[in-house]
Amino acid sequence: MSDPLMPFIDLKAQYAALKPRIQDRINRVLDHGQYIMGPEVEELEQKLATFVGVKHCIAASSGTDSLMIAMMALGIGVGDEVITTPFTFIATAEMIALLGAKPVFVDIDPRTYNINPKNIEAAITPKTKAIIPVSLYGQCADFDVINAIANKHGLPVIEDAAQSFGATYKGNKSCALSTIGSTSFFPSKPLGAYGDGGALFTNDDRLAKAMREIRVHGQEKRYYHSRIGINGRLDTIQAAILLAKLERFDWEVGQRIKLGARYSELIQKQNVGITQDAIITPYVEPYSTSVYAQYTVLVRNREQVQQKLKEMCIPTAVHYPIPLHLQSAFASLGQGAGSFPISEDLSKQVMSLPMGPDLDDSMQLIIIDSLLKAAAI
Numbered sequence: 001m002s003d004p005l006m007p008f009i010d011l012k013a014q015y016a017a018l019k020p021r022i023q024d025r026i027n028r029v030l031d032h033g034q035y036i037m038g039p040e041v042e043e044l045e046q047k048l049a050t051f052v053g054v055k056h057c058i059a060a061s062s063g064t065d066s067l068m069i070a071m072m073a074l075g076i077g078v079g080d081e082v083i084t085t086p087f088t089f090i091a092t093a094e095m096i097a098l099l100g101a102k103p104v105f106v107d108i109d110p111r112t113y114n115i116n117p118k119n120i121e122a123a124i125t126p127k128t129k130a131i132i133p134v135s136l137y138g139q140c141a142d143f144d145v146i147n148a149i150a151n152k153h154g155l156p157v158i159e160d161a162a163q164s165f166g167a168t169y170k171g172n173k174s175c176a177l178s179t180i181g182s183t184s185f186f187p188s189k190p191l192g193a194y195g196d197g198g199a200l201f202t203n204d205d206r207l208a209k210a211m212r213e214i215r216v217h218g219q220e221k222r223y224y225h226s227r228i229g230i231n232g233r234l235d236t237i238q239a240a241i242l243l244a245k246l247e248r249f250d251w252e253v254g255q256r257i258k259l260g261a262r263y264s265e266l267i268q269k270q271n272v273g274i275t276q277d278a279i280i281t282p283y284v285e286p287y288s289t290s291v292y293a294q295y296t297v298l299v300r301n302r303e304q305v306q307q308k309l310k311e312m313c314i315p316t317a318v319h320y321p322i323p324l325h326l327q328s329a330f331a332s333l334g335q336g337a338g339s340f341p342i343s344e345d346l347s348k349q350v351m352s353l354p355m356g357p358d359l360d361d362s363m364q365l366i367i368i369d370s371l372l373k374a375a376a377i
């Protein structure tokens, strides 16, 4: 095939729409020259805190670093256990392990693919120090149930909201649903920078102070270090870009919700006639909205479907092909195949389609049509 693949996420169309605003914001940083912790960082933190509806926002260098900062602020370290899902990007469990703690995986809900709260309580031990649910693909985990379990056991909850910024759960925004919310501004995320970035959210003054200090080498004031920290700052230029992008973000969230619903509706309608149950569309709880960081379907013969779609110039991706307990990096946990059957089963079937606020209607119809043809093998 000589035709290029269509973009999986069309960041160029977004840039074209925002070009003057982004360039103006970047130029202002170049003019004032405060590349590290310039005024844009605080402006962004204030705007993001208002958007999410929490007291404090702490901008950070990435969604990986923000998870680490959150756990450091909670004092998590060697010998502790943190409960999380094996069906996520590695950063979630990687940061637990990097701090010397043990990720304790529990299996997921087969409909939402998020941690199944029913499995959490049995995994709590005297060593448990926190629960980290991941709001996967853009839909929040079931925080009312998770928070109730956490409260009963006196545990903090960190939402890994790297994929769900802008989503809502029972009317509240992702990142405002637990002790700490942690998100990512990786370029392809719902709110993406032009490089790495992340942010932390909390209503807890003490944790906010700790996270601010940890972000800058545990510094209370310049060169006075009250604790061990990291270099976890967001670049001023990335903050400036995010401020420009934030102006269009509500529209983008609306687009994502609309496009996700349209994908599901059209795939379900036509799937029945062509290949009964060959494609399973994402399930969104009636009390949630998803921002579809990934629009992910289940297909049975994934490799063949992906190959056929590639021949039709439609890119796809797999988030994620191997659950974390089966990754070599976590071999020392000793959890082999069969430990988390739902995660294992889904990892063989998930396939993400092109998605983004600038996906146009006609392109989406071509993707759906190609998918239905490819799945009718």
Ligand SMILES: Cc1ncc(COP(=O)(O)O)c(C=O)c1O
Pocket: 062, 063, 064, 065, 088, 089, 091, 092, 134, 160, 162, 163, 183, 184, 185, 186, 196, 197, 198
């Ligand atoms: C669920 C999840 N957690 C954490 C991260 C890490 O974010 P970042 O790439 O900004 O470090 C990502 C991003 O890829 C993610 O999807």
